[in-house]
Amino acid sequence: MPLSKFFRRRITASKMTINQHLPWPIKVALFAVVIGIGGAIAMWTYDLGRSFAFGPKFSPEQMSELQEKVSSLTAERDKLLATAATIESQQNIEKSMQKQLADQINALTAENNKIKDDLAFFESLMPSANRPQGITLQKAKIELVGNQLRYRTLVMQGGKAVREFSGEMHISLTLVQDGKPAMMEFPDPRSGESAKLKLSFKHYQRMEGQITLPEGVTVKSAQMTVLEKGELRAKQNVSL
Numbered sequence: 001m002p003l004s005k006f007f008r009r010r011i012t013a014s015k016m017t018i019n020q021h022l023p024w025p026i027k028v029a030l031f032a033v034v035i036g037i038g039g040a041i042a043m044w045t046y047d048l049g050r051s052f053a054f055g056p057k058f059s060p061e062q063m064s065e066l067q068e069k070v071s072s073l074t075a076e077r078d079k080l081l082a083t084a085a086t087i088e089s090q091q092n093i094e095k096s097m098q099k100q101l102a103d104q105i106n107a108l109t110a111e112n113n114k115i116k117d118d119l120a121f122f123e124s125l126m127p128s129a130n131r132p133q134g135i136t137l138q139k140a141k142i143e144l145v146g147n148q149l150r151y152r153t154l155v156m157q158g159g160k161a162v163r164e165f166s167g168e169m170h171i172s173l174t175l176v177q178d179g180k181p182a183m184m185e186f187p188d189p190r191s192g193e194s195a196k197l198k199l200s201f202k203h204y205q206r207m208e209g210q211i212t213l214p215e216g217v218t219v220k221s222a223q224m225t226v227l228e229k230g231e232l233r234a235k236q237n238v239s240l
Contacts, residue, residue, distance in 0.1 A: 052207045113139075117154040117206060133159045135167075135233040140172075142222050149173070149219065152208040155199055155226060155234070162202055168235035169197040169207055176218040177209050186211050199226065 117139050140153040157165050173184040187195040199205055213219070219240060226234040 006014045108203055135165065137224055137234050137236040138191045140224055140238050141238050144219060144240055147209040149213055152225060154204055154206050156204040164202050165199060167199045167233060168223045168225055169199055170227065172223045173219055176220060177216065
């Protein structure tokens with residue numbers, strides 16, 4: 001056999017027989033190292049992402065400073081809430097006082113009107129050539145409040161020889177209802193004896209009350225009359 005062929009066969013044999021087999025413990029160790037490195041890279045990437053997304057981590061000193069600011073703002077908020085509650089309470093007190101004052105003013109106004117009526121009566125008792133004789137209506141007033149018609153008047157008897165007067169008062173209203181003219185008598189003649197506005201006095205009698213109006217009516221004018229046994233003794237038109 002030639003020498004060159006011998007060496008070619010030896011080299012070919014060597015190539016065919018080389019086979020590098022690693023023991024399985026070493027393979028497991030290498031696999032674990034690769035997994036560890038990959039996990040470390042993943043954790044580093046996660047921390048880097050959090051740093052970009054949420055900003056840098058706070059130090060304990062910064063956390064303490066933020067807690068102090070939160071406490072300060074909370075205390076300031078509670079203080080403002082307490083101040084607001086105090087102001088609201090004062091406003092409620094002021095509203096209550098204003099209502100009481102308004103009620104007192106209304107009561108004083110009503111009392112003042114009664115005093116004026118009484119003054120008018122006493123003035124009528126004084127000797128005067130211009131003093132009206134017989135039955136008269138003084139200080140007659142009618143005002144509309146919502147669907148209530150409030151009336152007030154002073155029925156007086158003048159003259160030297162005064163007597164005990166006994167009669168009744170009526171109020172006639174001219175209305176517009178559903179676009180048509182209408183009349184309303186108060187009290188209603190069909191309501192009976194008990195509903196009449198009875199008069200019984202020697203010098204004067206104050207009459208006041210209210211009338212409930214039907215829905216959708218408009219009052220155009222009003223007239224008060226005083227009757228004695230069906231005969232007219234006094235009449236006065238009242239403007240609203």
